Amino acid sequence: MISVESALEIVLSRADPIGAEDVSLPDACGRYLAEEVRSDLDLPPFDRAMMDGYAVRASDTAGAPRTLRVTGQVRAGQQPDRALASGEAVQIMTGAPVPPGADAVQQVEKTRALPDGQVEIVEAVEPSQNVAPRGCEARAGDVVLEAGRRVDPAALAVLASAGRARVRVGRRPRVALLVTGDELVDPAERPVGGQIRNSNGPALAAQILEAGAVAEPLGVAPDAEERIAAAVQRGLGADVLVLSGGVSAGAFDLVEAVLAAFGVEVLFERVAIKPGAPLVFGRRGSQLVFGLPGNPVSAQVTFDVFVRAALERLQGSRGTASRPLVDVELLAPFRNRSRRKAYLPARVRADGTRLVATPIRSAGSADVFAHAAANALLVLEADRTEAAAGEHAPAMLLRRFFEGDA
Amino acid sequence: MISVESALEIVLSRADPIGAEDVSLPDACGRYLAEEVRSDLDLPPFDRAMMDGYAVRASDTAGAPRTLRVTGQVRAGQQPDRALASGEAVQIMTGAPVPPGADAVQQVEKTRALPDGQVEIVEAVEPSQNVAPRGCEARAGDVVLEAGRRVDPAALAVLASAGRARVRVGRRPRVALLVTGDELVDPAERPVGGQIRNSNGPALAAQILEAGAVAEPLGVAPDAEERIAAAVQRGLGADVLVLSGGVSAGAFDLVEAVLAAFGVEVLFERVAIKPGAPLVFGRRGSQLVFGLPGNPVSAQVTFDVFVRAALERLQGSRGTASRPLVDVELLAPFRNRSRRKAYLPARVRADGTRLVATPIRSAGSADVFAHAAANALLVLEADRTEAAAGEHAPAMLLRRFFEGDA
Numbered sequence: 001m002i003s004v005e006s007a008l009e010i011v012l013s014r015a016d017p018i019g020a021e022d023v024s025l026p027d028a029c030g031r032y033l034a035e036e037v038r039s040d041l042d043l044p045p046f047d048r049a050m051m052d053g054y055a056v057r058a059s060d061t062a063g064a065p066r067t068l069r070v071t072g073q074v075r076a077g078q079q080p081d082r083a084l085a086s087g088e089a090v091q092i093m094t095g096a097p098v099p100p101g102a103d104a105v106q107q108v109e110k111t112r113a114l115p116d117g118q119v120e121i122v123e124a125v126e127p128s129q130n131v132a133p134r135g136c137e138a139r140a141g142d143v144v145l146e147a148g149r150r151v152d153p154a155a156l157a158v159l160a161s162a163g164r165a166r167v168r169v170g171r172r173p174r175v176a177l178l179v180t181g182d183e184l185v186d187p188a189e190r191p192v193g194g195q196i197r198n199s200n201g202p203a204l205a206a207q208i209l210e211a212g213a214v215a216e217p218l219g220v221a222p223d224a225e226e227r228i229a230a231a232v233q234r235g236l237g238a239d240v241l242v243l244s245g246g247v248s249a250g251a252f253d254l255v256e257a258v259l260a261a262f263g264v265e266v267l268f269e270r271v272a273i274k275p276g277a278p279l280v281f282g283r284r285g286s287q288l289v290f291g292l293p294g295n296p297v298s299a300q301v302t303f304d305v306f307v308r309a310a311l312e313r314l315q316g317s318r319g320t321a322s323r324p325l326v327d328v329e330l331l332a333p334f335r336n337r338s339r340r341k342a343y344l345p346a347r348v349r350a351d352g353t354r355l356v357a358t359p360i361r362s363a364g365s366a367d368v369f370a371h372a373a374a375n376a377l378l379v380l381e382a383d384r385t386e387a388a389a390g391e392h393a394p395a396m397l398l399r400r401f402f403e404g405d406a
Numbered sequence: 407m408i409s410v411e412s413a414l415e416i417v418l419s420r421a422d423p424i425g426a427e428d429v430s431l432p433d434a435c436g437r438y439l440a441e442e443v444r445s446d447l448d449l450p451p452f453d454r455a456m457m458d459g460y461a462v463r464a465s466d467t468a469g470a471p472r473t474l475r476v477t478g479q480v481r482a483g484q485q486p487d488r489a490l491a492s493g494e495a496v497q498i499m500t501g502a503p504v505p506p507g508a509d510a511v512q513q514v515e516k517t518r519a520l521p522d523g524q525v526e527i528v529e530a531v532e533p534s535q536n537v538a539p540r541g542c543e544a545r546a547g548d549v550v551l552e553a554g555r556r557v558d559p560a561a562l563a564v565l566a567s568a569g570r571a572r573v574r575v576g577r578r579p580r581v582a583l584l585v586t587g588d589e590l591v592d593p594a595e596r597p598v599g600g601q602i603r604n605s606n607g608p609a610l611a612a613q614i615l616e617a618g619a620v621a622e623p624l625g626v627a628p629d630a631e632e633r634i635a636a637a638v639q640r641g642l643g644a645d646v647l648v649l650s651g652g653v654s655a656g657a658f659d660l661v662e663a664v665l666a667a668f669g670v671e672v673l674f675e676r677v678a679i680k681p682g683a684p685l686v687f688g689r690r691g692s693q694l695v696f697g698l699p700g701n702p703v704s705a706q707v708t709f710d711v712f713v714r715a716a717l718e719r720l721q722g723s724r725g726t727a728s729r730p731l732v733d734v735e736l737l738a739p740f741r742n743r744s745r746r747k748a749y750l751p752a753r754v755r756a757d758g759t760r761l762v763a764t765p766i767r768s769a770g771s772a773d774v775f776a777h778a779a780a781n782a783l784l785v786l787e788a789d790r791t792e793a794a795a796g797e798h799a800p801a802m803l804l805r806r807f808f809e810g811d812a
Binding site: 025026029040041043044045046048050074075076077078079080094095096097132136137138144145150152153154155156157158159160161163164165181182183184186187188190191193194195196197198199200201202203204205206207209210222223294295296300323324325326327350352354355363364365366367368369370371372374397398399400401402 | 431432435446447449450451452454456480481482483484485486500501502503538542543544550551556558559560561562563564565566567569570571587588589590592593594596597599600601602603604605606607608609610611612613615616628629700701702706729730731732733756758760761769770771772773774775776777778780803804805806807808
């Protein structure tokens with residue numbers, strides 16, 4: 001049984017980027033940059049007015065109020081048709097280029113239009129006031145996005161500004177997903193006898209998509225070696241193979257035997273994590289193979305801790321963890337009797353200057369309800385059997401933390 | 407000019423859910439539940455073994471080691487074929503139903519198989535030990551997911567467990583997007599004269615998608631009333647119309663005039679926010695209309711603060727804000743000279759027990775580079791012109807906070 005840290009290190013050391021492709025801007029969102037991006041221009045490309053008002057020479061406004069002659073107008077998108085001389089003002093709109101000869105803009109609220117093409121500048125301006133000088137945001141040639149950066153709407157604005165209508169991003173991994181278990185029936189069916197509904201199939205497929213990968217469901221296989229083997233065979237072409245179930249002490253040999261028959265090199269098979277513990281990681285050529293526990297909360301949590309981190313790396317992320325860890329203050333005790341590193345369902349919220357956590361009552365690693373009610377997982381090390389109210393502990397924020405009111 | 411709080415209240419009071427539809431589980435992910443979900447079963451549906459080992463009567467193990475007779479085996483998915491009597495043990499796998507007559511499971515590591523179909527129970531067990539009793543996770547009829555909940559992988563596991571292969575979720579709003587400005591050229595083009603590239607189109611379309619809505623781009627319109635009107639005409643069938651540009655003091659009348667011509671009731675047109683200030687919100691029948699500023703950072707930030715919150719509500723979210731606000735400690739001063747509520751680009755990270763923030767140098771509300779480098783927006787109220795290092799302030803966490811290593 002190896003530690004979470006050692007297991008993650010092994011996983012990440014095997015998770016190299018699987019390749020890149022050029023995509024257009026809308027398709028780049030959610031992907032990881034496979035190149036660093038430089039601006040092809042100074043930005044702004046000209047001295048730009050930051051206010052609606054009048055372009056002036058600042059020295060002409062000393063001792064304001066001062067009256068200047070309005071010699072023209074320049075709107076966003078226009079090029080000024082002439083330079084500005086002393087004593088002159090040009091009406092200017094936000095985003096328009098400041099005419100040569102002008103060095104400041106006075107906002108319209110601090111001016112007064114006069115008859116006969118004149119304007120009174122009511123307050124003096126300093127040189128550069130309300131002007132964004134050419135190149136103040138970025139210089140031509142500057143790296144404006146690093147390789148490995150996840151593309152989000154703000155990064156799309158940068159790509160567009162830098163002249164990149166297409167960009168190179170990491171390829172999305174194809175992830176074959178096989179759920180195993182004699183006890184599983186479809187969610188639409190009513191379980192009888194010892195059956196339960198298959199919740200890992202829908203949850204893990206969605207986790208694969210959320211991690212930016214493509215899910216290729218192989219369905220559900222019963223605990224029978226030849227059936228598991230047939231499904232694994234169909235999943236061998238994918239970048240990653242994820243199985244759930246069949247790895248606990250009782251049934252473990254089944255999945256291990258199948259993986260061995262296909263030449264999968266197993267790199268670890270138990271991790272000191274709760275929920276989890278039985279957790280197989282291996283590889284077959286460049287394909288990564290994860291055998292997750294069958295218990296639904298164990299499957300979801302070990303996916304978040306290990307598989308997600310790997311999927312992001314395969315796409316070119318440079319991150320080392322897939323979820324932020326923040327320190328929180330406990331409002332009630334959390335217990336960990338597992339002698340493994342525990343990820344306990346918790347509700348984290350901001351309380352003034354503190355992030356505070358309350359435990360969520362859970363009936364164990366099959367309690368999908370407790371897990372769905374959590375917005376974070378409180379992390380207690382193996383030797384920390386109890387953390388009292390008032391103590392601090394790290395919490396891994398789940399995406400739900402981010403979706404709700406914190 | 408109204409406050410951010412008043413403006414958000416007006417927006418949310420107009421943003422009622424637009425309807426619901428039944429979808430299958432994979433399609434439910436990212437949507438908001440339009441019904442409360444109840445379990446149709448006790449879960450687990452039977453007393454379930456939580457370990458691989460032996461089902462026993464706890465009283466038979468008192469004074470262990472004790473030797474019991476193994477009378478059978480039950481695996482996950484099987485129904486026990488007979489009850490267990492005193493002196494007997496049944497080999498059992500994780501997830502299998504505990505046979506009638508047994509009240510505990512001893513894990514296999516604390517047992518020793520003996521010849522002649524016997525097993526030594528090395529350590530005594532308590533009644534209920536390693537057994538998840540029927541209904542301990544949820545009772546038939548229990549509400550297991552509230553209406554308004556965003557469906558994520560963990561919620562999919564709950565839906566599957568509760569027997570819901572289909573579920574009712576809020577309809578995705580269709581959002582028509584029109585970018586205006588004479589100065590705009592396509593990202594693939596090289597701007598000349600007073601031109602700049604259109605970054606709002608790609609960024610806002612991606613923000614619409616990220617908020618769970620469907621973007622219907624109307625392209626770019628120059629600052630000409632009839633061109634804007636023609637585009638708005640095409641966008642009238644959508645649930646929401648988002649425009650960017652044409653709302654600042656200089657050009658404001660253009661967009662206002664077009665909206666007025668189409669019978670849009672304007673509910674506010676200036677908000678005390680920086681970046682932003684010019685920000686039009688109105689409605690036309692059930693259609694919501696947002697006129698965002700043209701400056702790209704202003705457009706992205708006001709989208710996150712107002713439009714995203716509205717889009718979530720239209721889908722059935724019960725939240726009141728679209729991004730979590732957490733209190734952070736400042737590592738360097740932040741300044742707000744705007745006399746408006748400021749959302750300043752910041753980098754927030756966890757430092758031990760504290761969330762700390764450093765400012766990101768920005769050249770203003772067109773500086774898409776500074777905005778893309780931020781993972782949070784530090785919020786300073788209008789009257790808080792400076793916050794010194796060591797002081798606290800709220801920060802609105804952007805999605806990027808969540809994507810990177812915090």
